[in-house]
Amino acid sequence: MAVYQAIKLGYRYIDGAWDYTNSAEAGEGVRRAIQEGIVKREDLFITSKLWNNYHKREHAFEQAKLENEAWGLGYLDLFLIHFPISLEFIPFEELRWPCFWSDKEQTKVTPLAKVPISETWKALEDMVQTPENPNGFVRSIGVSNFQAQLIYDVLSYAKIPPSVLQIEHHPYLTQPDLIKLAQDNNIAVTGYSTFGPQSFLEMNHKGALKTESLFELEIIKKIAEKHGKTPGQVLLRWCTQRNVIVIPKSNNVNRLKENLDSTSFDLTEEELNLISSLDRGLRFNNSNSLGFPIFA
Numbered sequence: 001m002a003v004y005q006a007i008k009l010g011y012r013y014i015d016g017a018w019d020y021t022n023s024a025e026a027g028e029g030v031r032r033a034i035q036e037g038i039v040k041r042e043d044l045f046i047t048s049k050l051w052n053n054y055h056k057r058e059h060a061f062e063q064a065k066l067e068n069e070a071w072g073l074g075y076l077d078l079f080l081i082h083f084p085i086s087l088e089f090i091p092f093e094e095l096r097w098p099c100f101w102s103d104k105e106q107t108k109v110t111p112l113a114k115v116p117i118s119e120t121w122k123a124l125e126d127m128v129q130t131p132e133n134p135n136g137f138v139r140s141i142g143v144s145n146f147q148a149q150l151i152y153d154v155l156s157y158a159k160i161p162p163s164v165l166q167i168e169h170h171p172y173l174t175q176p177d178l179i180k181l182a183q184d185n186n187i188a189v190t191g192y193s194t195f196g197p198q199s200f201l202e203m204n205h206k207g208a209l210k211t212e213s214l215f216e217l218e219i220i221k222k223i224a225e226k227h228g229k230t231p232g233q234v235l236l237r238w239c240t241q242r243n244v245i246v247i248p249k250s251n252n253v254n255r256l257k258e259n260l261d262s263t264s265f266d267l268t269e270e271e272l273n274l275i276s277s278l279d280r281g282l283r284f285n286n287s288n289s290l291g292f293p294i295f296a
């Protein structure tokens with residue numbers, strides 16, 4: 001329903017993942033919008049992601065195919081490696097959506113598996129539909145939560161280079177060098193958690209709970225007031241003016257509309273710099289507490 005609503009309002013990019021456990025429902029919403037003639041399949045850009053337990057070639061294929069079937073749209077526009085970390089395989093029938101755990105009760109963290117990213121990347125390349133590979137079921141491939149070193153590594157052997165890098169990105173975590181590296185290599189950057197701590201509050205994330213809301217910061221509020229926009233729209237515009245694609249999430253129709261209408265004004269260079277100066281290298285989405293400090 002949320003996805004159908006969003007498409008009805010004008011959204012065309014839907015960001016999904018195996019880990020979100022809702023691809024079948026999201027696909028249902030998309031198919032309803034197509035059946036009602038609101039959009040055509042080719043108007044939409046559907047992204048999904050490979051979870052950490054399925055980095056081995058055969059598992060990557062199996063998960064990607066199941067994911068494609070769950071969406072029920074024929075193909076995926078973009079398929080990303082969700083995290084640069086490989087965890088032990090858990091058979092699908094044993095635990096369908098493991099997250100970082102190996103048990104339903106989420107008490108046991110899944111151990112690491114020895115799968116190099118090169119194996120996983122080659123598996124993704126073989127999913128891409130090309131004239132030589134007409135049975136491919138994804139249109140483009142990319143990476144998420146990768147840092148510079150691993151991007152250089154992937155670029156050194158990729159036959160199909162990554163199209164997209166998806167990263168946590170907000171004024172508390174601006175990552176200009178990583179963004180420049182990606183963009184210099186023709187890799188489009190998508191930013192998630194544009195509103196910083198906001199989406200982590202409902203998870204009782206300790207770091208997010210003690211961090212001042214970006215919506216409440218004087219700098220953001222003043223800029224919003226000056227442009228007659230909301231703080232949320234200013235945060236989104238700051239991203240898009242840095243050529244970072246945004247994928248804001250909302251369950252509220254008014255905020256969905258508000259977020260969609262965030263390119264109808266321009267921030268000045270001074271305002272962009274002022275917002276960027278809030279950078280504290282503050283990352284909310286990390287797995288340190290589980291023993292995987294992948295951004296260390």
Ligand SMILES: NC(=O)c1ccc[n+]([C@@H]2O[C@H](COP(=O)([O-])OP(=O)(O)OC[C@H]3O[C@@H](n4cnc5c(N)ncnc54)[C@H](OP(=O)(O)O)[C@@H]3O)[C@@H](O)[C@H]2O)c1
Binds near residue numbers: 016082191192
């Ligand atoms: N690759 C990855 O590892 C990764 C990790 C995290 C997320 N993501 C992707 O990024 C997407 C968005 O990131 P996110 O989940 O961190 O959420 P987000 O878009 O940063 O924030 C969502 C939160 O902000 C609120 N909100 C939305 N628009 C607002 C506005 N204009 N003003 C005030 N509050 C607003 C929402 O509440 P209401 O619903 O009440 O509006 C919700 O609590 C996810 O859906 C997912 O697809 C990817």
